[in-house]
Amino acid sequence: MFRLLRLSPAWITAPDLEDLRQTTEEFTLVIRDLAELQERIRLLNEEIAAQLGEQTNRSLFMLTIVTVLALPINIVAGLLGMNVGGIPLADSPYGFAVVAVIVVSFTVLAVWFAFRRRD
Numbered sequence: 540m541f542r543l544l545r546l547s548p549a550w551i552t553a554p555d556l557e558d559l560r561q562t563t564e565e566f567t568l569v570i571r572d573l574a575e576l577q578e579r580i581r582l583l584n585e586e587i588a589a590q591l592g593e594q595t596n597r598s599l600f601m602l603t604i605v606t607v608l609a610l611p612i613n614i615v616a617g618l619l620g621m622n623v624g625g626i627p628l629a630d631s632p633y634g635f636a637v638v639a640v641i642v643v644s645f646t647v648l649a650v651w652f653a654f655r656r657r658d
Contacts, residue, residue: 604653611645 547556615638619626628634 604650607649607653608646611642611649615642 551559619638628637631637
């Protein structure tokens with residue numbers, strides 16, 4: 540378009556050339572606005588992707604914490620669920636309480652360790 544304006548043929552009249560020049564300038568402004576909008580869209584897309592990644596990281600962190608908190612209970616349940624002789628504290632009247640205190644203390648330790656890392 541600019542080449543046509545610069546080297547206009549003889550058959551284009553002056554008013555038509557002026558209209559073509561104004562239309563070309565408006566078209567240039569529209570193209571510039573579209574380029575700016577495209578850049579804004581790209582930035583918004585990057586921001587949304589960053590927020591989505593952050594939310595995914597938080598969800599995975601919470602899933603990891605829940606898994607770590609359930610780990611001591613699952614280990615004890617797995618050990619006590621085996622059908623073998625010689626289960627520790629089986630003959631003691633306070634055996635269950637001792638095992639429960641150990642499991643709770645390991646769970647509290649895991650919670651402390653998990654949240655200490657986060658701060």
